[in-house]
Amino acid sequence: MTPKDPGPAYCLNPGCGNPIGRNAGSGRPRHYCSDACGRAYRRAREKSPTPDALAHSAFAAQVADDLARAVTHMLQLTRAQQPLAALTLLRVVEGDLEDLKAVPIQQARDQRQRNADIAQCLGVPSEQITRKLSADAVRRRMDSRSLRTRTRVRLPRQAAPPTTTAPQGVSTARIPSHRRTPADGGEVTPSRARDPDRHPCGPAAVLTRALSHLQRLSGKPLRELADDSGVSASYVSRVLSGERCPSWKVARLLTLACAGDPAEIQPLWAAARGQVPTQRQSLPAALRGLHLAAARPCTDELGEHTRLTPHAITGMFNGTALPAWEDVEELAHALNAEAQPLRPLWNAACAALAAPLPSAAGPIPR
Known part of the structure; x- marks a missing residue:
């Protein structure tokens, strides 16, 4: 050639x-x-939405959740007449407010809104938006939040509300967890999955890591992968670098070209697109997708970072047992991923477990 x-x-x-038919000769290629x-x-x-826009949305949701918990706890301290504790917590609230103000400004920029319109909403001069809350300043604030949260006041964790309402007749009993217990009856080693130094990646970054690891496992160079999937090499390069979030058609073609399982990639793709997973997707497949994105560490290594036994982790990947939500959350953090996108799949698995079995004489459900 x-x-x-x-x-x-x-x-x-x-x-x-x-x-595309390309005619020989000079001129810009089509x-x-x-x-x-x-x-x-x-x-x-x-x-x-670009991966940066999705990261901004995930960061805003995290800050809003932290702020809501801080305000609720501050209200309790005020009613209990603990002014010094409330004033200490006020510093946390003020920092969360600054973070929460910076991210919607960047989200407005992602939507190509003008700085003048953003400044008008805040009631500040346009120069202040450009100077103090530039895109670089917002990015630095997002990166520094992890350092600031190490010293923030410890707040009591609240149970995350389910994202879907359980159908009538579905049991809400807590599913027993499968955690390791010390043989001598002493204290269990604390989990390192939620260590302050570990910050889970957003859904878009997890999808990029999974597709990139599939490409490395296949051993195919970029040009060969593009030819096998029928997608241009430039677009494949942007997808694998995280610059572009592909459509499901492209993500599926790349997965099949790398001999991967589309069922493991689809929940990651839905989370990266900000979509609610469908009932056709399963919790074990989503966990295997997170496992793939983390380069498939062995269960013994995951057990060292969690309080789960390797046998329980294997069962979660294979779907032989329905784990408790806190186990799912801890395993997702150990795989350096956010757990909240898995919540609808876990709710659906709980509903399916509590649903009555179909009659033997009845039709087979499709």
Whole structure:
């Protein structure tokens, strides 16, 4: 193949993928099979959230949750007439408020809102938004929050509310956990899965890590993976670097080209897109997807970072037993991932476990 013959090319629109005929000669090469396909791709790119935008949304949700807990605890201290403790907690609330103000500003920039409109909402000069709350300043504030939270006041954890309402007749009894117990009856070694130095990656970063690890396991170079999946090499490179969040069609093609299991990737893709997982997805497959994104560490290594036994971890991956939510949360943190996207799948598994078995004479459910 000569340098002037770049080989077969395909439309950059992930929903198309048709081959593009390139005529020999000079001129700018075509990237879309038609002008209409190019316009559709650009419209979808504007609507599709980037990994940075998804990270901003996840960070804002985390800060809002921390702020709500801090305000609730501060109300309790005020009613209990503990002014010194309330004043100490006020410093935490003020820091959370600054974080919560910075992130929506960056979210507005992600939506291409003007600084003048943002400043008008806050009632401050536009120059203050540009100077004190620039994109770099917001990024530094997000990175420094992990250092500031190490010294923040310890608040009592509240049970996370379920994201879906349990159907009538579904038992809400707590599922027993499968945690290691010391043989001598002493204290259990604390879990390191939620150590302050460990910060779970957002859903978009987890999807990128999973696809990148699949590509490394396949041993295929970038050009060969692009040819096997029918996607342009430039787009594959942007997906594997985290610059682009692919459509499900592209994510599935890349998974199949690397001999992976799409069932393990689909929950990660849904979380990266900010979508609620469907009932067709299963909790064990999602956990295996997180395991893949973490480069598949052995169960003994995961057991060292958690209070779960290796046998229990294997059962969670295989789906032989339904774990308690705190076990799912701890395993997700040990895999350096957020656990909250798994909550709908865990709720669905609990509902399926409590549902009555179908009659032997009845039709087989599809």
